Amino acid sequence: MPDKEEGAMQRREQILQAAFKVALRERLARLTMRQVAGEADLSISQVSRYFHSRDTLLVALLDWLLDDLFATWQVSAALPPHERLLELVEQEMRDATITQNQKSLARLELLYDYWTLGSRVPAIRQRMLTGLERWRQMFLPIACDLIEAEPTRFPGVTPQTLVTLILSLSHGYTLQTLLGHPPTTLDQFLTAVRALLSPSSSSQ
Incomplete structure (x- = not known):
């Protein structure tokens, strides 16, 4: 279980770092889940597993910042x-x-x-x-x-x-x-x- 939780935390961090890079390029108004998935080299479904919507991802990125x-x-x-x-x-x-x-x-x-x-x-x-x-x-x-x-x-x-x-x-x-x-x-x-x-x- 600890290894699974650590893996989930690492994947979440990977997505947030990707979202940060996309936000720097595109700014918040143009950030999409598809762009973040591409930056993280993940599928949209993998990103959605951790962040159910674009708004959820934006709030999490703000907390991260x-x-x-x-x-x-x-x-x-x-x-x-x-x-x-x-x-x-x-x-x-x-x-x-x-x-x-x-x-x-x-x-x-x-x-x-x-x-x-x-x-x-x-x-x-x-x-x-x-x-x-x-x-x-x-x-x-x-x-x-x-x-x-x-x-x-x-x-x-x-x-x-x-x-x-x-x-x-x-x-x-x-x-x-x-x-x-x-x-x-x-x-x-x-x-x-x-x-x-x-x-x-x-x-x-």
Whole structure:
């Protein structure tokens, strides 16, 4: 039984990787089960055994993309709160926007495609909202620690508000990157974020 389950997991992963490749070429609107089966070198019936419909496959691909995205972000608990927050922001931004990493940029484009598709498909919209909440929950504990450690720097600011600001900055920059060349480089953007979030010398 374990070997059978492992085989099923490997086959499912094979199909999702094939769907990712097709989505990169064709975008979500033109992705078909037949194309995915061809990319995976499987029959349509084999693909349908794991994903009963195109919509089921699209939802599974979105989950796969989000899991892959969050799995790479790790921050040392030994760092001070503001350094942990900055490190997490930098990992997110570099993972999403480094132009040499075409896979990351393509994945980000697909996530924006999913956001558009979610306006018409409730299941995808719910998955996107869940993904955004996962994003928030990665930042929220560090934001709590930062505000608790330095309350005079953040009068009247809640951890939720601080996280909303940070995600608005990072998502805005990545969207500009997808639309063309943003007015500043990633390093310049991260320098500005560091200046905003780092304590001033007078407050240390």
